[in-house]
Amino acid sequence: MRMIEARGLVQVFQTKQGRQKVEVRAVDGVDLDIEEGEVVGFLGPNGAGKTTTLRMLTTLLKPTAGTATVAGYDVVTQSEDVRRSIGYVSQAGGVSTFARAGEEVMDHGMLYGRTKAEVEKRGKELFEQLQLDGLWERTAKTMSGGQKRRLDIAMGLIHDPSLIFLDEPTTGLDPQARANLWEHIADLRKRHGATICLTTHYLDEADALSDRIVIIDRGRIVASDTPDHLKAAVSGDLVDLEIADAAHVADAAGRLGALTEADVVVDGNRVSGRIPKAGRAVPGLLRDLDHAGIVLDAIEVHRPTLDDVFLTLTGRSLRDAEAAPETDVEPVAEGSLA
Numbered sequence: 493m494r495m496i497e498a499r500g501l502v503q504v505f506q507t508k509q510g511r512q513k514v515e516v517r518a519v520d521g522v523d524l525d526i527e528e529g530e531v532v533g534f535l536g537p538n539g540a541g542k543t544t545t546l547r548m549l550t551t552l553l554k555p556t557a558g559t560a561t562v563a564g565y566d567v568v569t570q571s572e573d574v575r576r577s578i579g580y581v582s583q584a585g586g587v588s589t590f591a592r593a594g595e596e597v598m599d600h601g602m603l604y605g606r607t608k609a610e611v612e613k614r615g616k617e618l619f620e621q622l623q624l625d626g627l628w629e630r631t632a633k634t635m636s637g638g639q640k641r642r643l644d645i646a647m648g649l650i651h652d653p654s655l656i657f658l659d660e661p662t663t664g665l666d667p668q669a670r671a672n673l674w675e676h677i678a679d680l681r682k683r684h685g686a687t688i689c690l691t692t693h694y695l696d697e698a699d700a701l702s703d704r705i706v707i708i709d710r711g712r713i714v715a716s717d718t719p720d721h722l723k724a725a726v727s728g729d730l731v732d733l734e735i736a737d738a739a740h741v742a743d744a745a746g747r748l749g750a751l752t753e754a755d756v757v758v759d760g761n762r763v764s765g766r767i768p769k770a771g772r773a774v775p776g777l778l779r780d781l782d783h784a785g786i787v788l789d790a791i792e793v794h795r796p797t798l799d800d801v802f803l804t805l806t807g808r809s810l811r812d813a814e815a816a817p818e819t820d821v822e823p824v825a826e827g828s829l830a
């Protein structure tokens with residue numbers, strides 16, 4: 493079953509910049525098809541439009557233009573049905589600081605029409621699966637960042653949704669808590685066959701969790717494929733040679749250059765270049781260098797990263813795009829359905 497189908501989704505915010513009214517096209521024509529059981533990571537720099545896309549798909553924001561069905565229901569005309577079918581964990585999280593964790597999760601489940609007995613059973617299962625055992629009676633105020641985030645996820649799952657939206661699930665967590673949460677997210681799919689959409693600006697997170705990565709930049713989808721295909725399609729592997737004798741550097745650069753259409757970079761005794769399928773090409777290169785009497789001090793081969801992919805697609809590195817200053821805008825209106 494197709495869980496998400498979006499065509500031409502657009503979100504325009506009316507904002508003020510000083511006295512002037514300006515329009516921000518936060519999402520600018522997004523088409524998207526997501527099948528049941530897929531884990532899809534939306535990757536892009538701050539302000540790319542990831543959260544806004546998610547808010548339209550979760551019915552929190554009415555699209556300015558375009559259409560979308562989620563779990564088979566239209567996000568505008570059947571928003572109640574969409575909401576019943578999905579779990580949504582926002583960037584800010586949904587748990588209040590002072591309520592007892594177990595009670596709050598149960599209350600949330602009962603909002604979806606589940607009985608007290610059902611939500612208690614399901615809630616306790618989730619606490620165990622998400623390593624929150626012992627915290628049922630505790631308030632979120634006394635929990636660590638990682639525990640709070642896992643509690644947010646328990647809230648998002650209490651009504652057994654088959655489609656889950658996680659907005660930046662691990663932002664602000666330390667590396668260990670992030671790795672732990674990744675395991676839980678991977679487990680959700682394994683145990684429940686859930687379809688998961690998550691947004692992130694962490695390359696390693698998108699890579700580790702997603703079957704498919706949707707790269708978003710300036711409100712548009714610039715690529716959508718498996719992490720391996722994305723990396724293979726847009727850039728070769730980086731081969732970095734350190735030449736023992738400086739007199740051989742130019743010769744080595746020529747031999748590496750014969751394997752690639754990309755530029756070869758020479759820096760002192762180091763020669764590097766991107767070549768497609770390095771695993772296959774490097775043995776031949778080493779034999780060639782050896783026959784020519786060129787001795788290497790070192791060789792390193794790096795698979796392309798998602799940052800290389802982003803750079804090839806947009807001309808900017810994800811890190812530079814993140815660092816770009818945000819325009820200071822004040823929202824005037826948004827087409828909220830809530």
Ligand SMILES: Nc1ncnc2c1ncn2[C@@H]1O[C@H](COP(=O)(O)OP(=O)(O)OP(=O)(O)O)[C@@H](O)[C@H]1O
Pocket residue numbers: 505506507516517518536537538539540541542543544545693821822823824826
């Ligand atoms: N309510 C709003 N009013 C005006 N502009 C908005 C509003 N919400 C978002 N924007 C703008 O829309 C653009 C997309 O924002 P969005 O939050 O969707 O990006 P994002 O990719 O999720 O980034 P982040 O990783 O920072 O959450 C940004 O330029 C943002 O400033």
